[in-house]
Amino acid sequence: MHRRVVLVVFDGFQLLDLAGPADVFxxxxxxxxxEGYRVEVAATRAGAVRAQNGIEVTAQTALADVEGPIDTLLVTGGLPVVERLREEELPGQVARLASxxxxVASVCTGAFVLAEAGLLGGRRATTHWLxxxxxAERYPDVRVDVDPIYVRDGEVWTSAGxxxxxxxxxxxxxxxxGHALARDVACGLVVYLHRPGGQSQFSTQLNALTPRSEPLREVQAFIDANPAANLSVPALARRAGMSERHFSRLFTEQTGLPPGRYVERSRADAARRLLEVTGHPLERVARESGLGAPETLYRVFRRHWRVSPGDYRRRFHSEENRP
Incomplete structure (x- = not known):
């Protein structure tokens, strides 16, 4: 039997939010x-729906006309989603169909529709990092996690952008x-094999702001370029020509991350890149990324990406990129 998947779109939706999952299914x-899936596209009105990039797709069914059991209800995202929330019909119909x-799932800012429909209250969820x-501000009862690529909380799934x-x-x-079929689908679409949901949406450099202060920008660049160096707060403060207290305060204020947390995440990024492009043993990866010991490497990886270093390497190591 086919599993029924209803993909919800609205004017201004992100086309890849629809096309990507539709092609996977x-x-x-x-x-x-x-034994696969039967995909339907629905909107508040049946007919042509214009995506954010100007391409039109056809919604076969109006949301109000969708009846019967649904296996997977998936809401796409897009920049105008907040405007669409003012139209009560969209979140209202999503709430009805979700029952x-x-x-239920969402891609990107589709999470706003789920939250407005009352489906994320008390749940952990993610969305596009921007x-x-x-x-989080609009729906304080939602436990927003900015890092993961996707989050599952019970039978409600949300993804990043x-x-x-x-x-x-x-x-x-x-x-x-099962994972074997997911692997075959990924190979057929020539995409990464099912990145683990806990993998971060973006690197430390994208996660943190660029400091306004030139000395702090130089320190930030030094951290990212020299993960194995002495990156203690006293050493970084001396490099910036500041007292430790003043440096810590300004760095946190201008990057959004305390120095110690930024250093750990930068080192985790360095370790991630080494695992992707080298065959170095974990002891060397830990040493060259500044994490010191394999035990620390493992602990940091589990904290930031919720996978072990070995599992990450098996998924993302590329022989072609090895130096």
Missing amino acids: AVAGLLTRG GARR MAGDL VSAGVDLALALVADDH
Whole structure:
């Protein structure tokens, strides 16, 4: 039997939020030969719906006309989503359909629709990192986690922005049919094999702000370029020509991260890159990334990406990129 998937769109939605998951489900259907998915596109009105990039897709059904059980209800995202929340019909219909769905999911800012529909209260959820603060402020009962690519809380799944919808859909396929099928779908689409949900959406350099102060910008660049150096607060404060207290205060204020936390995340990024592009043993990866010992490497990786270093290397190591 086919699993019924209803993909919800609205004027101004992100096309890849729709196309990515739709293609994952379509390829899974081909590979399962009759035990895959039946995908429907729905909107508040049936007919043409214009994506953010100007391309129009056809919603076969109006949300109000969708009846019967649904396996997966998935809401796409897009920049105008907050405006669409003022139209009560969209979150209202999503809430109605969710009550008859086995599971509910969102891509990117589709999480705002789920939250407005009352589906994320008390749950852990994620969204595009640029909008995570807005989601948390608008819906204080939602436990917003800005880092993961996707989050599962019970039968409610949320993902980060745009391409993360592919990771989410692969995870849904793996949940239904096992990781072997998800791997085959990923190979067919020539995408990463199902990045673990806990993997960070972005690197430390993107996560932190660029300091306004030139000495702090130089310190930040030094940290990222020299993970194995002495990056203690006293050493960094001397490099910036400041007292330790003044340096810590300004660095936190201008980057959004305390110095120690920034250093750990930068070193974790360095270790991640070494695992991707080298065959170095974990002892050397830990040493060259400034983390010191394999035990620390493991602990930091689990904290930041919720996978072990070995599992990360198995998923993302590329022989072609080795120096």
